[in-house]
Amino acid sequence: MILDGKGLAKQNEITLKNRVIELKKKFGITPSLRVILVGESPASIAYVNSKKKACDRVGIDGEIIRLPSDISEEVLIDKIESLNHDDAVDGILIQLPLPKHINETFVLNKVSPSKDVDGLHTINAGKLFTKQPGVVPATPLGVIMLLKHYQIPLEGKYAVVVGRSNLVGMPLAKLLNDADATVTVVHRKTEDITRFTKEADILCVAVGKPNFITKDMVKPGSVVVDVGINRVGESLVGDVDFEEIKDIASYITPVPGGVGPMTISALLFNVLFQYEVKYHD
Amino acid sequence: MILDGKGLAKQNEITLKNRVIELKKKFGITPSLRVILVGESPASIAYVNSKKKACDRVGIDGEIIRLPSDISEEVLIDKIESLNHDDAVDGILIQLPLPKHINETFVLNKVSPSKDVDGLHTINAGKLFTKQPGVVPATPLGVIMLLKHYQIPLEGKYAVVVGRSNLVGMPLAKLLNDADATVTVVHRKTEDITRFTKEADILCVAVGKPNFITKDMVKPGSVVVDVGINRVGESLVGDVDFEEIKDIASYITPVPGGVGPMTISALLFNVLFQYEVKYHD
Numbered sequence: 001m002i003l004d005g006k007g008l009a010k011q012n013e014i015t016l017k018n019r020v021i022e023l024k025k026k027f028g029i030t031p032s033l034r035v036i037l038v039g040e041s042p043a044s045i046a047y048v049n050s051k052k053k054a055c056d057r058v059g060i061d062g063e064i065i066r067l068p069s070d071i072s073e074e075v076l077i078d079k080i081e082s083l084n085h086d087d088a089v090d091g092i093l094i095q096l097p098l099p100k101h102i103n104e105t106f107v108l109n110k111v112s113p114s115k116d117v118d119g120l121h122t123i124n125a126g127k128l129f130t131k132q133p134g135v136v137p138a139t140p141l142g143v144i145m146l147l148k149h150y151q152i153p154l155e156g157k158y159a160v161v162v163g164r165s166n167l168v169g170m171p172l173a174k175l176l177n178d179a180d181a182t183v184t185v186v187h188r189k190t191e192d193i194t195r196f197t198k199e200a201d202i203l204c205v206a207v208g209k210p211n212f213i214t215k216d217m218v219k220p221g222s223v224v225v226d227v228g229i230n231r232v233g234e235s236l237v238g239d240v241d242f243e244e245i246k247d248i249a250s251y252i253t254p255v256p257g258g259v260g261p262m263t264i265s266a267l268l269f270n271v272l273f274q275y276e277v278k279y280h281d
Numbered sequence: 282m283i284l285d286g287k288g289l290a291k292q293n294e295i296t297l298k299n300r301v302i303e304l305k306k307k308f309g310i311t312p313s314l315r316v317i318l319v320g321e322s323p324a325s326i327a328y329v330n331s332k333k334k335a336c337d338r339v340g341i342d343g344e345i346i347r348l349p350s351d352i353s354e355e356v357l358i359d360k361i362e363s364l365n366h367d368d369a370v371d372g373i374l375i376q377l378p379l380p381k382h383i384n385e386t387f388v389l390n391k392v393s394p395s396k397d398v399d400g401l402h403t404i405n406a407g408k409l410f411t412k413q414p415g416v417v418p419a420t421p422l423g424v425i426m427l428l429k430h431y432q433i434p435l436e437g438k439y440a441v442v443v444g445r446s447n448l449v450g451m452p453l454a455k456l457l458n459d460a461d462a463t464v465t466v467v468h469r470k471t472e473d474i475t476r477f478t479k480e481a482d483i484l485c486v487a488v489g490k491p492n493f494i495t496k497d498m499v500k501p502g503s504v505v506v507d508v509g510i511n512r513v514g515e516s517l518v519g520d521v522d523f524e525e526i527k528d529i530a531s532y533i534t535p536v537p538g539g540v541g542p543m544t545i546s547a548l549l550f551n552v553l554f555q556y557e558v559k560y561h562d
Contacts, residue, residue, distance in 0.1 A: 121407075122411060123407055126406035130401075131447070166411045170410065170411075180468070182468070185464060187461075
């Protein structure tokens with residue numbers, strides 16, 4: 001069965017749209033997101049455009065701020081600070097990756113934790129790590145929303161996360177652990193990845209390598225979540241060999257149309273999360 | 282073979298003592314630690330006393346601040362704030378657990394991140410989670426120091442951590458992952474813990490249950506690290522059935538004399554870490 005992220009994201013947008021209407025009525029203020037895009041990467045342009053469009057669909061005031069790829073760290077931080085101080089801005093997203101001359105961690109930490117909608121500020125990462133409520137990176141949050149929607153049992157199940165990035169692998173592993181799964185994180189230094197993936201009830205893959213996970217690495221009947229989005233020629237493919245695996249998995253996410261739309265959905269929820277924290281305080 | 286934490290901690294104290302002498306010479310200031318103990322728990326009294334004694338041995342100015350168990354959160358926080366502002370104080374440790382009427386997370390976050398020597402401030406937890414340099418909880422740090430001292434290979438090895446506390450299990454899993462082990466965290470909701478523990482090259486146990494890990498749960502030739510300290514009658518025992526397992530493990534920590542002394546050793550390193558950050562800035 002397909003874990004239809006695209007479909008769920010659409011459903012979520014109805015919820016989000018209604019909530020935006022409610023919030024506007026209650027507080028008289030439209031939730032707003034500013035997306036900072038540095039440079040001209042076609043993939044990044046496509047991502048920020050779909051975020052902007054999703055904002056439009058649900059009534060969030062979304063705006064893309066485009067900055068040149070040779071921008072200095074200082075000027076970029078000035079821009080972030082001005083958004084931090086702009087009371088009309090509820091969420092700030094820095095589209096990654098940033099150009100090489102910019103220290104990503106340093107810049108991400110300049111976003112006010114209370115406007116961070118990617119959960120990448122160190123204090124928000126710390127909240128996640130220590131199980132305090134807070135904003136959670138959008139992709140892992142989207143994955144969990146998708147699994148919960150399909151009522152995939154997590155408690156006591158064995159989950160394997162392939163990849164250990166700050167953006168996806170590590171926070172996803174933490175969220176699965178919080179949901180009482182038993183979690184193993186495997187990575188490029190793991191000896192014999194298959195030994196782990198083949199045991200997984202839930203297999204989540206975020207490595208950015210086309211068709212990295214093949215049929216022989218997957219347990220029949222398992223749930224396979226493919227976070228990868230890789231451009232191969234004209235088409236997008238995931239990290240999982242979908243055609244081979246779709247018949248042995250009990251559930252699988254397609255690429256595109258699986259985790260991608262859920263990431264955007266989770267981002268919109270994060271914007272409302274920050275908005276609500278702000279106006280309830 | 283025994284992983285002799287007591288012995289290594291003693292060796293470390295020579296290093297620490299020399300470093301304190303150097304630092305005092307260089308900056309003219311004695312590194313200092315304030316340990317806040319709320320209440321009368323005999324176990325906590327014993328712990329803070331050994332911390333104080335360890336400070337004395339290496340030349341750190343250590344002082345225990347005892348507060349009554351019925352202290353209000355507000356007064357406790359006032360005390361913490363005054364230590365935060367006291368330029369002569371480099372490290373502040375709040376002995377856990379705190380009485381039930383006090384919000385532990387809230388209070389721990391009142392310690393200045395730059396005087397936190399337990400790595401429990403949310404921002405320090407976030408640094409650990411996102412692999413930024415920073416202060417790391419003492420027990421997991423002590424475990425890693427012990428494994429490294431004995432040159433136990435971690436890269437590519439399979440490590441299982443039993444227990445998922447913010448204080449030990451989760452940060453230890455993260456440090457093992459950072460050392461390129463493949464890590465599984467098991468916990469009370471794990472179905473069939475043995476399935477995981479029995480595969481582990483490195484098994485770390487922090488559950489606080491006497492003899493929780495029995496021989497049949499351990500892989501012959503593995504490295505067993507016992508973080509538990511449980512009082513049974515007059516004696517202290519770990520979470521691991523030491524007598525049963527010592528002959529099948531390649532390395533094992535005793536209790537007492539294993540992880541306990543390493544925790545104190547790591548704490549002293551953390552005090553110097555914060556001192557050096559402060560005076561190098």
